[in-house]
Amino acid sequence: MDPESGRRKTGWKAWSAAEDELLSEYWKTLPLGEVAQRMARSTSSVYNRVQKLKLKRTDEYKAITGCGRIKKGDRPWNAGLKGWQAGGRAKATQFKPGHKPSNTWRPIGAERTSKDGILFRKVADTGVKKADWKAVHQLTWEEHNGPLPEGHIVVFVDRNRENMDPGNLIAVTRAENMRRNSIDRYPPEYRSTALTLGWFRRKLNKLETEHEQSI
Secondary structure (H helix, E strand, O other): OOOOOOOOOOOOOOOOHHHHHHHHHHHHHOOHHHHHHHHOOOHHHHHHHHHHHOOOOOHHHHHHHOOOOOOOOOOOOOOOOOOOOOOOOHHHHOOOOOOOOOOOOOOOOOEEEOOOOOEEEEOOOOOOHHHHEEEHHHHHHHHHHOOOOOOEEEEEOOOOOOOOOHHHEEEEEHHHHHHHHHOOOOOHHHHHHHHHHHHHHHHHHHHHHHHHHHO
């Protein structure tokens, strides 16, 4: 990956002496994937270079990862040690507390489109996907109508998921949405009438309920 653009590099790139020196240091204590990321190279490129240079892991790394099995009766390399740190430049280049990988983390306000074409926007940074990302059409509906009632979802009247016009968004129960989807086999004019009658029926029920409560 290119550290600036975030795009995967293409084409062969020669290894410099400085890169070989850095690779030799990284390889002692870091896994292949992380070495490739820090070197901005593919894992295959790093692995082939490691083989060519005949680089070796440290005994400490082998013990941690299980590459070097500790035999019965052997004394662990880190016995009596606390807070072990990898050598070389590993400490200077390791992720700091709170660091978020640039290839996966997105800032609040960022948007993404799901596989089924729904546009989502990041509204929080808790690390919980369902809490951090909200559908933009739902945010738009709530901006004009208030909090979405429990058990309801926001749908597109014209079924065009790119049409975020407030007039094109309605809140329906999941049962209503199921019925709504079941009329897809009918002509457009029938669907339009059915949706209008459904809205009218809900409005009438609401008025009747409010009237009963006021008596």
